[in-house]
Structures are given as C-alpha cells and as structure tokens.
Amino acid sequence: MASTAAVPFWRAAGMTYITYSNICANLVRNCLKEPFKAEALNREKVHFSLSKWAGGKPEKPTLRSDTPGV
Amino acid sequence: MLRQASRLLSRSVTAASSKSVTARAFSTELPSTVDSTFVESWKKVAPNMDPPQTPSSFMKPRPSTASSIPTKLTVNFVLPYASELSGKEVDMVIIPATTGQMGVLPGHVPTIAELKPGIMSVHEGTDIKKYFVSSGFAFLHANSVADIIAVEAVPLENIDASQVQKGLAEFTQKLASASTDLEKAEAQIGVEVHSAMNAALSG
Numbered sequence: 001m002a003s004t005a006a007v008p009f010w011r012a013a014g015m016t017y018i019t020y021s022n023i024c025a026n027l028v029r030n031c032l033k034e035p036f037k038a039e040a041l042n043r044e045k046v047h048f049s050l051s052k053w054a055g056g057k058p059e060k061p062t063l064r065s066d067t068p069g070v
Numbered sequence: 071m072l073r074q075a076s077r078l079l080s081r082s083v084t085a086a087s088s089k090s091v092t093a094r095a096f097s098t099e100l101p102s103t104v105d106s107t108f109v110e111s112w113k114k115v116a117p118n119m120d121p122p123q124t125p126s127s128f129m130k131p132r133p134s135t136a137s138s139i140p141t142k143l144t145v146n147f148v149l150p151y152a153s154e155l156s157g158k159e160v161d162m163v164i165i166p167a168t169t170g171q172m173g174v175l176p177g178h179v180p181t182i183a184e185l186k187p188g189i190m191s192v193h194e195g196t197d198i199k200k201y202f203v204s205s206g207f208a209f210l211h212a213n214s215v216a217d218i219i220a221v222e223a224v225p226l227e228n229i230d231a232s233q234v235q236k237g238l239a240e241f242t243q244k245l246a247s248a249s250t251d252l253e254k255a256e257a258q259i260g261v262e263v264h265s266a267m268n269a270a271l272s273g
Contacts (some may be wrong), residue, residue, distance in 0.1 A: 011256035020259060024187055024204040025222035027263045032224060040222075048193040069143055 123204070135212040139177030145192065147201075147218045154201075154223065162193040163216060165208045166266075176214040183208045185220065187266040189273075200226050202270050204263070231271050236262035 010020045029040040051061035104121075112121045145163055147155035163174045166188025172181075185206045192199045206220030241260030248254040 013251040033230045036228045037246040
C-alpha cells in the first residue's frame with residue numbers, strides 16, 4: 001500500500017516536526033507583550049558546551065550560550 | 071544451546087500459525103494467562119532462569135470506558151514548563167486541529183489530532199478561556215479524558231498586535247525573496263503563525 005498522504009510543506013522541505021514546532025513557539029514568544037516576553041525568553045535561555053572526542057581526547061568545545069563569557 | 075534453537079523456533083512457528091486465526095484483542099482486556107506450553111518448554115531448557123517477559127505483561131490495562139457517556143470532559147493541558155490545566159472538568163474544548171477547529175465534547179471518539187497555530191478555547195458553563203497555541207497535539211481518549219500538549223500557549227491578552235503586524239510583513243517579504251526550499255519553508259511558517267495570531271486577535 002503506497003502511502004500517498006500529502007506531506008506538510010515543512011516536511012517536504014526537509015524539516016522535522018520538532019524543528020517546525022520550535023520555530024512556531026519562538027515566533028509566538030517574540031510577539032508577546034513586555035513582561036511576558038522577558039519571562040519567556042528568560043525561560044528559554046540555553047547554555048551548553050559540546051565537545052567531540054577523537055582518539056580518546058576531547059577536541060575544542062563549542063559553546064552555545066545566551067550568557068556569553070560565563 | 072544452539073542445538074535447541076531450531077526445535078524452539080519450529081515450535082514457535084507452528085504455535086503462531088495456529089493462533090493467527092484469532093484476532094488480537096484490543097488491550098482493554100489483557101491476556102491474563104501466560105502461555106503455559108511455552109513456560110514448560112522454557113523450564114526444561116533453562117530451569118534456573120525466569121521465563122522471558124513479553125511486552126504485554128508490562129502494559130497496564132487501559133482505563134475502562136464507562137458504559138454511559140460522562141457529563142464532563144476531563145482536560146489535562148500541559149506545556150513543557152508548566153501544567154496549565156490538570157484534571158479540570160469542563161463541558162467542551164475547541165482545539166485548532168490541522169483539519170480545522172474541532173469541538174470536543176464528553177464521549178468524543180478517541181482521536182489523536184495534530185494542532186496548528188490557533189486558538190484553543192475551554193468552555194466551562196458560561197466561562198470561556200482562550201489560549202493561543204503555537205503547535206502541539208491533542209489526545210482524546212475513550213474515557214472522555216483529553217490530553218492536550220503544546221510547546222507554547224498564551225492567553226490572547228498577552229499578544230502584542232503591533233509586533234504581529236510587523237512579523238507578518240517581515241515574513242511575507244521573506245517568502246517572496248526566499249531562494250532555498252528551507253528558507254521558503256521557514257518563511258511560510260512565519261506567515262502562517264503570524265496570520266493565525268492576527269486572526270486570533272481580531273476574531
């Protein structure tokens with residue numbers, strides 16, 4: 001049974017549902033009124049450091065942070 | 071151990087073919103009897119080990135469906151950072167499904183609905199509470215429980231109309247000038263979300 005269900009346009013463009021959902025949520029957050037907007041952006045702050053390992057040693061880490069310099 | 075494998079495999083194939091005629095029941099009734107012939111053959115082969123568990127033994131039985139339709143719908147509305155409504159009994163919710171606004175009453179047929187950006191309204195007596203939902207899913211169960219999950223849901227008063235207009239203009243322009251498929255998709259998502267917010271604020 002070939003599935004000919006129409007795929008949503010974002011899936012056809014190679015995007016996953018979770019990416020789509022996060023984009024939608026970000027757009028809504030950016031359109032909030034002032035105290036709520038600050039709270040929402042505060043809540044969604046991200047801070048992580050990622051390093052790939054090669055040959056038993058970590059390589060240079062990439063830092064993704066909304067508070068740089070920490 | 072491998073000598074027994076072919077015997078066990080052939081036994082399980084014949085057992086499966088004889089059982090294939092009986093349709094597997096929906097998991098409202100779980101088989102309470104373990105397959106005794108299997109357990110006996112297992113104990114002969116490996117007497118010191120417990121027989122393996124099957125996925126159905128880990129499943130809890132589904133909550134039973136009441137024989138008469140309940141008068142109220144129980145809504146659980148959750149966001150990643152907060153539980154907006156938890157076990158609230160309401161008369162009706164209207165959810166923005168991708169197939170259109172869907173009204174959910176107690177006794178609704180079990181459904182899984184993907185939500186599009188839009189307004190979700192919770193009706194309790196004369197009280198109507200509206201939220202703008204960014205996207206998510208709604209699971210409607212047979213026992214009149216609705217689980218609605220969204221990434222972001224805000225009361226309509228918290229949305230800034232001027233920012234919505236600005237965003238709509240910006241993304242319409244991006245859509246016109248987009249080149250790659252991905253850019254087009256992102257711009258289109260922007261247009262959809264902002265138009266939905268616009269419609270929500272004005273409608």
